[in-house]
Amino acid sequence: MSTSDRTPETGDYDTSHSIAVRRFNRTHGLIPPTVEDQNIQLQRCLKQLARREKDIDKYLYLSGLRNANVHLFYRLVTKHIKDIAPLIYTPTVGDACLQWSHNYVQPEGLYLSYADKGRVASILHNWPQHVEITVVTDGSRILGLGDLGINGMGIPVGKLALYVGCAGIRPAATLPLLLDLGTGNKELREDPLYMGSRREKVSAKEEQEFMDEVMIALNEKWPGIVVQFEDFKNPFPALERYQHKYTCFNDDIQGTGAVVLAGIINAVKQSGVPVKGQRAVFMGAGSAGVGVAKQIVEFFMREGLTEDQARECFWLVDTKGLVTNDRGDKLAEHKIYFSRNDNKGKQYQTLAEVVEYVKPTILMGLSTIGGIFSPDLLTKMGQWNERPIIFPLSNPSANSECNFEDAVKYTNGRALFASGSPFPPVVYEGKSLQPGNNMYVFPGIGLGTILSKATVVTQSMIYASAEALSTALSPSERAQGWLYPEIARIRDVSVIVAMGVIRAAEEAGVDRETRIKGMKDEELEKWVKSKMYDPHEETQRVEREVYSFIEDISAKGDSRSSHL
Numbered sequence: 001m002s003t004s005d006r007t008p009e010t011g012d013y014d015t016s017h018s019i020a021v022r023r024f025n026r027t028h029g030l031i032p033p034t035v036e037d038q039n040i041q042l043q044r045c046l047k048q049l050a051r052r053e054k055d056i057d058k059y060l061y062l063s064g065l066r067n068a069n070v071h072l073f074y075r076l077v078t079k080h081i082k083d084i085a086p087l088i089y090t091p092t093v094g095d096a097c098l099q100w101s102h103n104y105v106q107p108e109g110l111y112l113s114y115a116d117k118g119r120v121a122s123i124l125h126n127w128p129q130h131v132e133i134t135v136v137t138d139g140s141r142i143l144g145l146g147d148l149g150i151n152g153m154g155i156p157v158g159k160l161a162l163y164v165g166c167a168g169i170r171p172a173a174t175l176p177l178l179l180d181l182g183t184g185n186k187e188l189r190e191d192p193l194y195m196g197s198r199r200e201k202v203s204a205k206e207e208q209e210f211m212d213e214v215m216i217a218l219n220e221k222w223p224g225i226v227v228q229f230e231d232f233k234n235p236f237p238a239l240e241r242y243q244h245k246y247t248c249f250n251d252d253i254q255g256t257g258a259v260v261l262a263g264i265i266n267a268v269k270q271s272g273v274p275v276k277g278q279r280a281v282f283m284g285a286g287s288a289g290v291g292v293a294k295q296i297v298e299f300f301m302r303e304g305l306t307e308d309q310a311r312e313c314f315w316l317v318d319t320k321g322l323v324t325n326d327r328g329d330k331l332a333e334h335k336i337y338f339s340r341n342d343n344k345g346k347q348y349q350t351l352a353e354v355v356e357y358v359k360p361t362i363l364m365g366l367s368t369i370g371g372i373f374s375p376d377l378l379t380k381m382g383q384w385n386e387r388p389i390i391f392p393l394s395n396p397s398a399n400s401e402c403n404f405e406d407a408v409k410y411t412n413g414r415a416l417f418a419s420g421s422p423f424p425p426v427v428y429e430g431k432s433l434q435p436g437n438n439m440y441v442f443p444g445i446g447l448g449t450i451l452s453k454a455t456v457v458t459q460s461m462i463y464a465s466a467e468a469l470s471t472a473l474s475p476s477e478r479a480q481g482w483l484y485p486e487i488a489r490i491r492d493v494s495v496i497v498a499m500g501v502i503r504a505a506e507e508a509g510v511d512r513e514t515r516i517k518g519m520k521d522e523e524l525e526k527w528v529k530s531k532m533y534d535p536h537e538e539t540q541r542v543e544r545e546v547y548s549f550i551e552d553i554s555a556k557g558d559s560r561s562s563h564l
Contacts, residue, residue: 074535077165089158091396100151109176121217133226134175140233144368144399149183150196167443167494168532249457253291259441262469267416284366285316321349365392365401373402382411393420444497452505453512468500
């Protein structure tokens, strides 16, 4: 093996590497001479973050760090996940996307433009690493911010950073992918700094044809690649078209639904109200809202209700009011399943009217209308229920239907709460109350799917991820009434979720990893952990490899070792 022509990679410029490793990597002299302790490196990073007042500036610093020293970046993420996650994903990633073209400095991810139709496979060959998972968006519905075109690249970049940090998927095995299919955002098309195609969004037929080419090319280049769809304005066509053919899932529909379901499983237990007595009002009847509601329907059915009984526990509200059969407008197909036929001809046009009519036990927000869960509405939820279940799931945080502090305040500390964007814990009457956030489940889904080598992602795998997450609370967390585990334990939680996904894949017969068949849970847990990337061990791993190489070529008397 020769090192004379070796080109340094981003992880090679690490000041924790020994002089021998630097010589091997050909970075000796290209970084300051001190061999640093990893804790010193992290102190420097934290000080540089602290000097930046705005979160967007912290985001840009962290992006630069990830591109300059990938392992140090992930050491920072894993060591300080609670503080760093909001800076690399929601809520800060919303601002990053809005400013993506204006702040562009360096390439991140892969862009496939509609103009590349017919050449997608050749473009994929420009990506240098072997890929195990990709997050794909067309930028048409970024968070609650609307159509941002190619500026939506911040979503795949941020999401995959969490896959790495929270579930130990190797950074080099991830691919952020943006499909540039045009944009309906006229302001972007007229912005001279916008870096995407200056054309209207392609038609649904053109999008489908292009997506077909992309999915074929991805799976020919990297067979079995896990494809996670994210932030498509209409996510159903792609999911329905590909979910039984390729290894793919949609986090907006399935992942969000699973993490909410995990919270609902625990919340229903704590509420004291059996599933047959639950009444759920959803503010927001889009793809995410319907996806979440369907996951909960499955839970209610497993608890003994028929499908019709379970479905009748839900009232969905959109911009025109309660979704009913006789409202007078043509309902989108995905809304029909939950459309009410028992309103006796009366139409309820506002959330307040619906809530007063239903007197719900569960209040879900997927509307992107910030603050729509008003103090009056929250107060009523507290009056009607001993433990009201309040889940404002819209993000970024500015679009959240309410914040955690208000939910606690107006229900006298009795709310069972989870949100789509992170909120800090609230101390109420001496007790620390912890909100939940949906980053908990998708890393484990991805990890379990990759490790099981699943041919498809089944609904049973998604449901298993929710069940596993609901069991992941520690005894102390359960005693404090938390719905989700402490975020600092996310890597351990992802192992539990991944194991649930793997077991479900085995049961469904879609797994291809023969080495784990028949493993007991203890063995499987150890095996899963052994497959996870640990940035804190990277320096030691490289040291071992380099010294083993040095010993090998020295024993052979190879003169090419002289530069070491």
